[in-house]
Amino acid sequence: MTSVVFIGDFQGINGFLGTRGSLMLDVVVLAMLAVIPVLAWSVNLAKRGQYALHKKVQVALATVLLLAIVAFEADLRVFTDWRQRAAPSPYYSADQWSAVWLSLIVHLAFAIPTFVLWVLVVVGALRGFPQPPAPSAHSGRHRKLGKLAGIGMFGTAVTGWVFYYLSFVAA
Numbered sequence: 001m002t003s004v005v006f007i008g009d010f011q012g013i014n015g016f017l018g019t020r021g022s023l024m025l026d027v028v029v030l031a032m033l034a035v036i037p038v039l040a041w042s043v044n045l046a047k048r049g050q051y052a053l054h055k056k057v058q059v060a061l062a063t064v065l066l067l068a069i070v071a072f073e074a075d076l077r078v079f080t081d082w083r084q085r086a087a088p089s090p091y092y093s094a095d096q097w098s099a100v101w102l103s104l105i106v107h108l109a110f111a112i113p114t115f116v117l118w119v120l121v122v123v124g125a126l127r128g129f130p131q132p133p134a135p136s137a138h139s140g141r142h143r144k145l146g147k148l149a150g151i152g153m154f155g156t157a158v159t160g161w162v163f164y165y166l167s168f169v170a171a
């Protein structure tokens with residue numbers, strides 16, 4: 001038995017954006033487009049004192065993102081060979097340094113620390129704020145790390161889109 005699926009030209013399940021992206025790559029690219037405004041709205045809620053709603057939105061966002069990361073990683077490890085999908089790009093080279101590899105490194109330099117930050121911020125907030133959530137001794141640390149976590153998510157999205165364009169759109 002084999003664990004790979006071929007549909008059309010590429011291994012894995014094709015996406016719906018009309019590019020060479022796989023289904024999960026397309027889902028994540030679009031999901032990031034939704035995450036950024038929701039995050040901005042939620043931080044604004046906290047600024048206006050609507051802490052309970054801020055908490056609900058942030059916990060929901062973190063849960064959806066975690067599920068997306070698990071599905072995405074499973075897709076890339078089992079079904080999709082992203083290098084094969086990137087191969088037609090003029091920015092990709094399999095055996096030497098190229099813009100695709102550089103953009104992937106930059107993207108991971110945002111994505112990995114941002115993941116760690118989100119875990120720290122959510123777990124820290126759930127432990128450090130009272131129930132219902134309100135400012136506490138944890139506020140200073142939360143505001144600082146929360147801001148970094150938000151900036152990290154924005155950077156992760158933008159660098160992810162650059163990587164997606166260079167790898168799966170450019171021809």
Ligand code: HEM
Pocket residue numbers: 043046047051054055058059062118121122125126129133134135136139140142143146147149150
């Ligand atoms: C990754 C998830 C989260 C991020 C990125 C985040 C981000 C932020 C940011 C940037 C602020 C400062 C807003 C300002 O400028 O005044 C803030 C405030 C706040 N957040 Fe979060 N937050 C997250 C999760 C949570 C959770 C899970 C809770 C509740 C358990 C929470 C409770 C609060 C409270 C109570 C404040 C007000 C703190 C104060 O001003 O004294 N946050 N958050």
